[in-house]
Amino acid sequence: MQIEGKKIGDLLVVTPLEKRLDASSAVDFKGKIVDWINAGNNRIVLDLSQVDFVDSSGLGVIVSCLKTLGGSGDLMICGIKETVMSLFQLTRMNRVFQIFPSQAEALKASSG
Secondary structure, three states: OOOEEEEOOOOEEEEEOEEEEHHHHHHHHHHHHHHHHHHOOEEEEEEOOOEEEEEEHHHHHHHHHHHHHHHOOEEEOOOOOHHHHHOOOOOOOOOOOOOEOOOHHHHHHOOO
16 A cells, blocks of 8 residues: 655654555555554654545554554544545544544644
8 A cells, every 4th residue: 555654843644645445455554554653653644635435444444543552642634535534423433533624734733
């Protein structure tokens, strides 16, 4: 899975560059995120603006990454499309994660 990671201050902005986060890509996605967390990145913005579809495996990996951070970090989500947001609402994960309309708004909220 193609994933871009860039540091902005103390935040790591992670952007999956593929349209789907599903069973075929979930393990690879989790591995890369966990590697970044283990390297000391504990404030992460997950930019889902390129992602059109997330299945239960993809959602499970996102939740697993939050658990990996434990209480010592943040995982914010931004750029979520309506089709993906409906899954977050259906599973009530929209109450678990801080979700922002854009990367700029997530960065602003994290700094203030």
